[in-house]
Amino acid sequence: MTKKIVTLSGDGIGPEIMEAGLEVLAAVAEKIGFDYVLEAKDFGGVAIDKQGLPLPAETLVAAKNADAILLAAIGHPKYNSAKVRPEQGLLAIRKALGLYANVRPLKIYSELKGLSPIRNVENVDFVVIRELTGGVYFGEHTLEEDKARDVNDYTADEIRRILRFAFETARKRPRKLVTSVDKQNVLATSKLWRKIADEVALDYPDVTLEHQLVDSCAMLLITNPQKFDVIVTENLFGDILTDEASSLAGTLGVMPSSSHGVGGLALYEPIHGSAPDIAGQGIANPVSMILSVAMMLRESFELENGATLIENAVEKTFTDGVLTQDLGGRATTKEMTDAILARL
Ligand SMILES: NC(=O)C1=CN([C@@H]2O[C@H](COP(=O)(O)OP(=O)(O)OC[C@H]3O[C@@H](n4cnc5c(N)ncnc54)[C@H](O)[C@@H]3O)[C@@H](O)[C@H]2O)C=CC1
Ligand SMILES: CC(C)CC(=O)C(=O)O
Numbered sequence: 001m002t003k004k005i006v007t008l009s010g011d012g013i014g015p016e017i018m019e020a021g022l023e024v025l026a027a028v029a030e031k032i033g034f035d036y037v038l039e040a041k042d043f044g045g046v047a048i049d050k051q052g053l054p055l056p057a058e059t060l061v062a063a064k065n066a067d068a069i070l071l072a073a074i075g076h077p078k079y080n081s082a083k084v085r086p087e088q089g090l091l092a093i094r095k096a097l098g099l100y101a102n103v104r105p106l107k108i109y110s111e112l113k114g115l116s117p118i119r120n121v122e123n124v125d126f127v128v129i130r131e132l133t134g135g136v137y138f139g140e141h142t143l144e145e146d147k148a149r150d151v152n153d154y155t156a157d158e159i160r161r162i163l164r165f166a167f168e169t170a171r172k173r174p175r176k177l178v179t180s181v182d183k184q185n186v187l188a189t190s191k192l193w194r195k196i197a198d199e200v201a202l203d204y205p206d207v208t209l210e211h212q213l214v215d216s217c218a219m220l221l222i223t224n225p226q227k228f229d230v231i232v233t234e235n236l237f238g239d240i241l242t243d244e245a246s247s248l249a250g251t252l253g254v255m256p257s258s259s260h261g262v263g264g265l266a267l268y269e270p271i272h273g274s275a276p277d278i279a280g281q282g283i284a285n286p287v288s289m290i291l292s293v294a295m296m297l298r299e300s301f302e303l304e305n306g307a308t309l310i311e312n313a314v315e316k317t318f319t320d321g322v323l324t325q326d327l328g329g330r331a332t333t334k335e336m337t338d339a340i341l342a343r344l
């Protein structure tokens with residue numbers, strides 16, 4: 001049956017990397033016989049400019065009716081002091097679709113090992129499960145002249161479901177280790193988080209649970225990244241720790257993600273933003289988007305063969321020394337994409 005994929009190209013480098021991702025999708029689909037249609041929708045800054053809001057109703061309706069959603073990136077400094085911001089659309093679509101579990105795997109490509117500023121990245125292989133629809137990003141925000149307030153809320157149910165997601169993820173991995181990251185020495189939400197993590201662990205005797213405070217976790221990601229298998233944490237901590245973790249891989253430009261919810265619908269996007277500093281120059285690294293397409297084939301459509309084709313082609317492209325500027329190379333977005341296409 002034909003699958004419907006909604007595409008949200010967004011802002012900045014978004015359209016450039018979406019084009020790359022869709023080219024790779026088309027080539028793989030032809031090889032494996034995957035039948036799909038694309039529906040492109042306005043989202044983010046481009047939607048504000050055209051329709052006055054970052055998540056127009058028709059975009060949300062299309063997303064809800066899709067079999068999967070591909071999102072590139074949103075955001076631009078021109079909205080920094082605007083009332084309506086592209087980021088509001090991003091948070092709104094995650095909430096509206098109930099996408100509470102954001103999966104951010106880290107893979108270190110052998111060819112990129114020397115490019116990481118971290119000395120020892122041998123045998124690093126972990127995934128961060130970031131809670132995506134709760135916490136301080138969704139709490140009340142008040143800003144006055146000389147006072148500001150952001151509320152960090154979590155319910156027990158919200159914590160329990162993301163912990164379960166993390167334990168289920170760990171169960172399928174060889175090391176079966178969950179590191180739950182919090183700040184329970186200070187935060188009430190973290191005290192509840194840790195209590196629930198301990199409770200959920202009782203249902204998974206085959207999985208080991210460790211706790212780590214977020215500040216020392218940030219340090220360990222650099223000094224001992226081999227320690228981690230599955231990291232699970234709240235929205236804000238997961239956002240920060242995964243950008244930090246990307247430095248192990250050499251660049252933000254190689255980290256994809258998937259976001260899952262209750263109904264089976266999932267959204268796939270790079271972990272990075274719209275990179276306004278390089279937008280329009282044709283030099284963005286398209287790998288994060290291309291690997292997000294691979295995650296979509298595997299996780300939404302159970303097309304392991306398609307996902308593996310893409311991942312192997314990316315690996316081979318790196319091995320052959322084709323690198324974009326963020327990795328110290330000279331390849332443009334188009335050259336990198338063509339190199340990957342040639343190795344499918
Ligand atoms: N999911 C999304 O759409 C996200 C949107 N944002 C938004 O993006 C905008 C820019 O945020 P920044 O803090 O600049 O973060 P950013 O992630 O867009 O960029 C950080 C740095 O990484 C580089 N970079 C990122 N992706 C790259 C790629 N594929 N290839 C090569 N270099 C790449 C950029 O050039 C920049 O120097 C903001 O409006 C922010 O809110 C930020 C994160 C996620
Ligand atoms: C608006 C932000 C929460 C976007 C972001 O940084 C992310 O999702 O990684």
Ligand SMILES: [Mg+2]
Binds near residue numbers: 239271
């Ligand atoms: Mg982020």
